[in-house]
Amino acid sequence: MRRDEEKLREYYAEAPEGVSLLDLDLERVPRHVSIIMDGNGRWATARGLDRSQGHVAGVDALREAVTTSVRLGVDVFSVYAFSTENWRRPQREVDLLMHLFATTLVNELPLFHQENVRLRFLGDLEALPERTRLVFQRGLDETADHTGMVFALAVNYGSRAEIARAARLLAREVAAGELDPGDIDESALSERLYTAGLPDPDLLIRTSGELRLSNYLLWQLAYTEFYVTDTLWPDFDRWEYLRAVIAYQGRSRRFGGVVRS
Ligand code: FPP
Numbered sequence: 659m660r661r662d663e664e665k666l667r668e669y670y671a672e673a674p675e676g677v678s679l680l681d682l683d684l685e686r687v688p689r690h691v692s693i694i695m696d697g698n699g700r701w702a703t704a705r706g707l708d709r710s711q712g713h714v715a716g717v718d719a720l721r722e723a724v725t726t727s728v729r730l731g732v733d734v735f736s737v738y739a740f741s742t743e744n745w746r747r748p749q750r751e752v753d754l755l756m757h758l759f760a761t762t763l764v765n766e767l768p769l770f771h772q773e774n775v776r777l778r779f780l781g782d783l784e785a786l787p788e789r790t791r792l793v794f795q796r797g798l799d800e801t802a803d804h805t806g807m808v809f810a811l812a813v814n815y816g817s818r819a820e821i822a823r824a825a826r827l828l829a830r831e832v833a834a835g836e837l838d839p840g841d842i843d844e845s846a847l848s849e850r851l852y853t854a855g856l857p858d859p860d861l862l863i864r865t866s867g868e869l870r871l872s873n874y875l876l877w878q879l880a881y882t883e884f885y886v887t888d889t890l891w892p893d894f895d896r897w898e899y900l901r902a903v904i905a906y907q908g909r910s911r912r913f914g915g916v917v918r919s
Contacts, residue, residue: 660731660806661684661687661729662729663684666731669729669896670896670900674897677897677900677904679900681904683907684731687730687732687903688732688860688861689733689857690732690733690736690856690857691732691734691735691859691860691861691863691903692737692738692859692861692862692863692874692879693735693736693862693863693864693894694737694862694863694864694865694868694871694872694874695716695719695720695738695865696865696866696890697865697889697890697891697892698712698713698715698716698890698891698892699712700890701716701891701893702715704890709751710750712892713751713754713755713758714758716891716892717758717762718892719891719893719895720737720762721766722895723735723894723899724766724769724773724775724809725773725896726896726899726900727807727809727899728773728775728807729896730899733807733808733857734807734808734856734859735807735808735809736812736856736859736875737810737811737812738815738872739755739811739812740781740812740813740814740815741812741815741872741873741874742781742782742814742815742819743816745814756786756787756790759790759813760787760789760790760794763777763793763796764793764796767797767800767801770797770801770804770809771801771804774804774805774806775804775806775807775809776801776802776804776808777797777801777808777809777810778798778808778809778810778856779798779811779812779852780810780812780813780815780853781815781820781852782819782823783814785814786813794813808856810853812852812874812875816873817871817873817875817876818873818876820852820877821847821851821876824847824851825847828842828846828850847877848877851877851878853875858878858879858880858882859878860882860883860906861882861883861903861906862875862883863885863886863899863902864884864885864886864887865887865889865894866888866890866891867886867887869886881911881914883911885902885905887901887902
């Protein structure tokens with residue numbers, strides 16, 4: 659991915675103690691970074707605020723994370739915004755999140771244009787409120803020609819449902835005589851996932867200290883490096899992001915073999 663190193667240095671000019679851009683190896687920036695954004699509710703509760711205000715603060719953190727991804731030269735940046743299980747939250751919170759997704763997307767379109775970011779969605783969008791769906795479609799249409807970073811938002815996403823759907827698609831093709839069962843291999847299945855065409859994540863970050871995958875990208879994370887921080891999502895900033903990437907660069911990725919990548 660192209661990267662403007664001058665902009666990157668400017669972006670990271672005022673370093674807090676303990677983290678420095680100098681520790682970053684620009685040759686080994688992960689191609690695909692994915693984040694499970696967690697802790698909005700706790701962030702708000704700790705401040706005596708309503709959970710909804712935690713989500714609003716989470717939008718600011720997400721905007722910064724998108725910009726950071728672009729500055730670092732990441733090719734694909736994906737985030738888990740709403741799971742198939744999140745419908746179980748109080749209706750008021752679900753409504754607020756759907757509203758936030760739609761308004762955020764409209765508000766951030768100028769940023770996506772300015773940074774040449776192409777949008778993509780992971781998940782079953784059919785079940786979303788009509789306004790949210792229409793806005794998502796507008797986002798897809800307006801950024802379709804962008805050639806920079808892909809920003810993938812997982813909304814109404816569940817990994818098991820995604821894999822079951824891929825199996826269903828394959829079965830239909832076999833039944834229609836379009837596919838030989840012997841041709842069903844890993845790439846045939848990958849091509850029928852919501853992430854078709856995207857590289858698997860190199861780095862998965864989870865905020866708020868939880869050590870769970872929560873039904874996120876189970877297939878795609880097979881060889882991904884995990885980084886968990888206690889920082890709650892609204893407090894996750896460019897420096898936390900940099901710490902995660904530097905930690906990733908310190909790992910030895912062997913993909914099951916013995917050779918250091
Ligand atoms: C987790 O906090 C976060 C979410 C449910 C995802 C929603 C993310 C945002 C609103 C950030 C902006 C995203 C977009 C796409 C505009 P939590 O409620 O699970 O926190 P808790 O575990 O502390 O309760």
